[in-house]
Amino acid sequence: MYTRKLFSLIFIRKTSEILLGLKKRGFGKNKWNGFGGKVEKGESVLQGAIRELKEECGLSAKQLKKVGILEFEFKGDTVLLEVHVFETYEYSGELIESEEMQPKWYDLKDIPFKQMWPDDEYWFPYMLRGELFKGYFLYRGQDLILKYNIETMEEL
Ligand SMILES: Cc1cc(-c2ccco2)c2oc(N)nc2c1
Numbered sequence: 001m002y003t004r005k006l007f008s009l010i011f012i013r014k015t016s017e018i019l020l021g022l023k024k025r026g027f028g029k030n031k032w033n034g035f036g037g038k039v040e041k042g043e044s045v046l047q048g049a050i051r052e053l054k055e056e057c058g059l060s061a062k063q064l065k066k067v068g069i070l071e072f073e074f075k076g077d078t079v080l081l082e083v084h085v086f087e088t089y090e091y092s093g094e095l096i097e098s099e100e101m102q103p104k105w106y107d108l109k110d111i112p113f114k115q116m117w118p119d120d121e122y123w124f125p126y127m128l129r130g131e132l133f134k135g136y137f138l139y140r141g142q143d144l145i146l147k148y149n150i151e152t153m154e155e156l
Pocket residue numbers: 007008009028033034036037038072081083117119120
């Protein structure tokens with residue numbers, strides 16, 4: 001019996017840069033990632049994404065495009081994480097550091113994959129090529145990928 005938990009993950013983009021945040025506490029601590037988190041009861045994934053972005057880095061996203069859906073399973077655990085990935089080039093507000101995240105712009109050529117979740121190296125290329133994707137990753141712990149598959153999608 002699996003419990004599915006819904007998460008949002010947002011990447012703010014410029015032509016050759018991407019905004020990442022260093023997670024300062026909790027799940028994924030000390031990893032660079034997009035902004036987002038658990039979708040609360042009574043809100044859509046999109047509403048959750050917009051809320052988490054504002055809370056975590058002060059930015060308000062105008063147009064969010066869903067670019068991918070990732071499913072994560074952990075060997076020996078019955079929780080399945082379903083992460084909806086969004087991207088936008090349109091945002092407003094002042095970038096701030098929060099208790100959760102330390103934000104930093106990275107050039108697309110210098111993405112710190114070794115300090116990110118291991119799955120990112122598999123699906124970032126799809127996102128950076130502007131392709132829609134669906135991925136599944138089976139983890140042992142938080143560092144080892146036992147199994148994965150990823151495919152491009154016509155629509156999400
Ligand atoms: C297992 C896992 C979880 C997440 C996550 C949780 C909340 C938002 O994302 C990831 O994010 C990335 N990039 N890889 C991830 C792996």
